[in-house]
Amino acid sequence: MNRENIADAFRQLQDSICRDLESYDEKGLFRQDIWSRAEGGGGRTRLIENANLLEKGGVNFSAVHGPMPEKIAAALGLPAGEFFATGVSIVLHPFNPWAPIIHMNVRYFCMSHGAWWFGGGIDLTPHYVDAGDAAFFHRSLKEVCDRHDPEYYPRFKQWADDYFYIKHRDETRGIGGIFFDRLDGAHGHTVEERLRFVLDVGYAFAPLYIELLGRHRDRPYGKREKLWQDIRRGRYVEFNLVYDKGTKFGLDTAGRTESILMSLPATARWVYDFQPDDDPEAQRTLSLLRKGLDWVGHEPG
Amino acid sequence: MNRENIADAFRQLQDSICRDLESYDEKGLFRQDIWSRAEGGGGRTRLIENANLLEKGGVNFSAVHGPMPEKIAAALGLPAGEFFATGVSIVLHPFNPWAPIIHMNVRYFCMSHGAWWFGGGIDLTPHYVDAGDAAFFHRSLKEVCDRHDPEYYPRFKQWADDYFYIKHRDETRGIGGIFFDRLDGAHGHTVEERLRFVLDVGYAFAPLYIELLGRHRDRPYGKREKLWQDIRRGRYVEFNLVYDKGTKFGLDTAGRTESILMSLPATARWVYDFQPDDDPEAQRTLSLLRKGLDWVGHEPG
Numbered sequence: 001m002n003r004e005n006i007a008d009a010f011r012q013l014q015d016s017i018c019r020d021l022e023s024y025d026e027k028g029l030f031r032q033d034i035w036s037r038a039e040g041g042g043g044r045t046r047l048i049e050n051a052n053l054l055e056k057g058g059v060n061f062s063a064v065h066g067p068m069p070e071k072i073a074a075a076l077g078l079p080a081g082e083f084f085a086t087g088v089s090i091v092l093h094p095f096n097p098w099a100p101i102i103h104m105n106v107r108y109f110c111m112s113h114g115a116w117w118f119g120g121g122i123d124l125t126p127h128y129v130d131a132g133d134a135a136f137f138h139r140s141l142k143e144v145c146d147r148h149d150p151e152y153y154p155r156f157k158q159w160a161d162d163y164f165y166i167k168h169r170d171e172t173r174g175i176g177g178i179f180f181d182r183l184d185g186a187h188g189h190t191v192e193e194r195l196r197f198v199l200d201v202g203y204a205f206a207p208l209y210i211e212l213l214g215r216h217r218d219r220p221y222g223k224r225e226k227l228w229q230d231i232r233r234g235r236y237v238e239f240n241l242v243y244d245k246g247t248k249f250g251l252d253t254a255g256r257t258e259s260i261l262m263s264l265p266a267t268a269r270w271v272y273d274f275q276p277d278d279d280p281e282a283q284r285t286l287s288l289l290r291k292g293l294d295w296v297g298h299e300p301g
Numbered sequence: 302m303n304r305e306n307i308a309d310a311f312r313q314l315q316d317s318i319c320r321d322l323e324s325y326d327e328k329g330l331f332r333q334d335i336w337s338r339a340e341g342g343g344g345r346t347r348l349i350e351n352a353n354l355l356e357k358g359g360v361n362f363s364a365v366h367g368p369m370p371e372k373i374a375a376a377l378g379l380p381a382g383e384f385f386a387t388g389v390s391i392v393l394h395p396f397n398p399w400a401p402i403i404h405m406n407v408r409y410f411c412m413s414h415g416a417w418w419f420g421g422g423i424d425l426t427p428h429y430v431d432a433g434d435a436a437f438f439h440r441s442l443k444e445v446c447d448r449h450d451p452e453y454y455p456r457f458k459q460w461a462d463d464y465f466y467i468k469h470r471d472e473t474r475g476i477g478g479i480f481f482d483r484l485d486g487a488h489g490h491t492v493e494e495r496l497r498f499v500l501d502v503g504y505a506f507a508p509l510y511i512e513l514l515g516r517h518r519d520r521p522y523g524k525r526e527k528l529w530q531d532i533r534r535g536r537y538v539e540f541n542l543v544y545d546k547g548t549k550f551g552l553d554t555a556g557r558t559e560s561i562l563m564s565l566p567a568t569a570r571w572v573y574d575f576q577p578d579d580d581p582e583a584q585r586t587l588s589l590l591r592k593g594l595d596w597v598g599h600e601p602g
Contacts, residue, residue, distance in 0.1 A: 102483070220523075234565070251469040262573055264571040265571065266570060267531075267568065268569050270562065270565040
């Protein structure tokens with residue numbers, strides 16, 4: 001198992017997810033941009049814009065390598081050296097405000113001096129929180145985790161709650177999911193075993209999101225719901241540009257800006273001190289954007 | 302001259318600017334939020350939304366004090382202590398895409414152990430760069446600066462070019478202006494003298510922006526121009542959330558989020574790898590979003 005095998009596994013995952021999404025969103029054809037990086041490596045950015053159900057999004061693969069900027073190595077607590085990083089990164093923004101935004105990322109990182117780890121996760125950002133969806137989503141993630149280690153789900157769920165948190169709003173980005181980083185060789189874990197776990201997470205993505213899209217794709221909406229969607233999209237922008245470590249890392253290392261910022265929504269809106277007074281569903285959502293909610297044990301009403 | 306006198310001078314500046322803008326934008330009434338901060342001080346946020354010419358903006362005053370977070374003191378190269386900070390901060394987003402976005406800030410900062418300085422600046426972000434506007438704008442700022450020190454304009458103009466720069470896009474936010482920080486007591490400068498300069502900058506703001514609004518307020522526009530405006534607004538969001546030090550400082554010190562983020566536009570848009578192929582004026586603008594352009598010496602064509 002060398003780094004090229006891992007990159008190949010991620011490339012196949014990207015192909016598989018794109019196939020599944022395209023066959024579901026009949027109009028949805030990905031546009032592909034192949035790019036390369038002067039310092040080494042490159043990627044396949046697959047962009048979706050104005051499809052049938054999806055307004056904007058990307059399913060990106062990259063495998064890059066080169067000298068590690070010293071400042072970043074130091075921040076990671078690592079000696080200088082050459083790095084290699086490969087992964088699949090997805091953000092999808094649906095047209096219908098009743099359907100959720102979703103994000104998934106799986107990645108592998110290693111350095112010339114031998115350090116290696118996997119990271120990633122899936123999290124859901126509903127414009128309107130639906131308790132049934134949230135229970136389904138978290139139970140599905142728990143199933144994937146439990147197949148590998150019963151301690152994963154509780155740990156990675158809390159990690160997601162802490163990570164996808166908009167501090168200056170004191171609200172979570174959405175209903176969380178799982179987030180993990182630095183899954184390395186400690187306690188006898190092998191690269192093969194870690195890869196099996198992240199691929200399991202990766203292959204869970206398409207069926208999960210297609211189920212959630214299907215639940216809401218035909219639900220009618222109006223101006224009130226589109227406004228709320230744009231407000232929530234604004235919060236998504238705030239999280240990604242202020243807090244997201246992947247975005248920061250990408251912009252700091254002069255990554256490919258258009259591929260990094262494909263995560264941003266088509267539209268967003270900021271209204272001073274916005275209160276959704278005429279939208280009880282939005283009010284309920286606001287009350288549920290907090291850490292520590294147990295969605296697995298939740299009984300959908 | 303104590304810190305309360307400076308805060309009063311800034312309060313009067315806020316009043317004066319609001320009066321001028323309101324009498325020009327006839328429908329434009331500011332909504333005021335008075336807020337206070339548990340640790341000490343507060344502010345007057347004056348918000349404008351859906352006025353006649355202005356779609357969104359704020360003219361904010363604040364005067365806050367309290368213990369300085371150690372991390373921030375260290376970042377400023379200062380010993381710990383109590384701080385006091387007061388200032389006026391403005392961002393205005395017009396409806397008409399031919400009219401520019403403008404930003405102005407003047408501020409005073411001091412600490413219990415005696416350190417003090419002023420900072421601030423004015424910069425312009427046209428959705429479409431107009432060479433005549435740019436020359437008028439920069440010449441006006443140069444006049445203000447020259448009344449105080451002939452070295453100010455060239456130094457502060459370059460500072461603005463370097464500061465209002467979106468690194469990951471390799472483009473400036475707009476056509477710059479002036480930016481300055483840490484104008485302190487070095488070389489015999491006094492608080493009174495520094496205050497006179499920043500007030501001169503502050504009182505230049507309203508006539509300058511009213512002139513620029515007047516030049517474009519009735520120019521017709523269509524979907525193409527609104528799309529480009531939203532794209533440029535997206536870049537404004539990127540700058541403010543990724544790079545702007547005032548925004549970062551505010552969010553890090555648990556400032557009042559709604560007052561800090563009043564700088565964000567009502568709407569913004571992100572299109573993957575957007576090229577304004579059918580908009581020659583937008584293309585020309587893109588070619589002018591770079592550092593080091595001499596707008597004062599420019600002959601309007």
